[in-house]
Amino acid sequence: MALNQIWKQQLTLVTYGNEYLHQNLSFSQWRQHHIFDQHSFQFRDLISQHLLAQHFQVWLEALKKQGTTQISLHLSTILNEEQNP
DSSP states (O other): OOOOOOHHHHHHHEEEEHHHHHOOOOOGGHHHHHHGOOOOOOOOOTTTTEESSSSHHHHHHHHHHHHHHOOOOOHHHHHTTTOOO
16 A cells, blocks of 8 residues: 555654754755655644644754654544544
């Protein structure tokens, strides 16, 4: 079963994002990765839906400033049921 493009982008973002958060990798190494040219993300607050960032670099830099050390993917049903993943 092949991954669709959105899943590929999300998986790539989490993988590269964790590398950035752990090792402070330069965005120049992966900003031009072809997977990010196919779809755009909007990073929103789960509850208020307030727009947090429109670009992954802005979002990851904000997370790093807040002390975030890891990001992960979870099924939306877990979030809808307000379970802490």
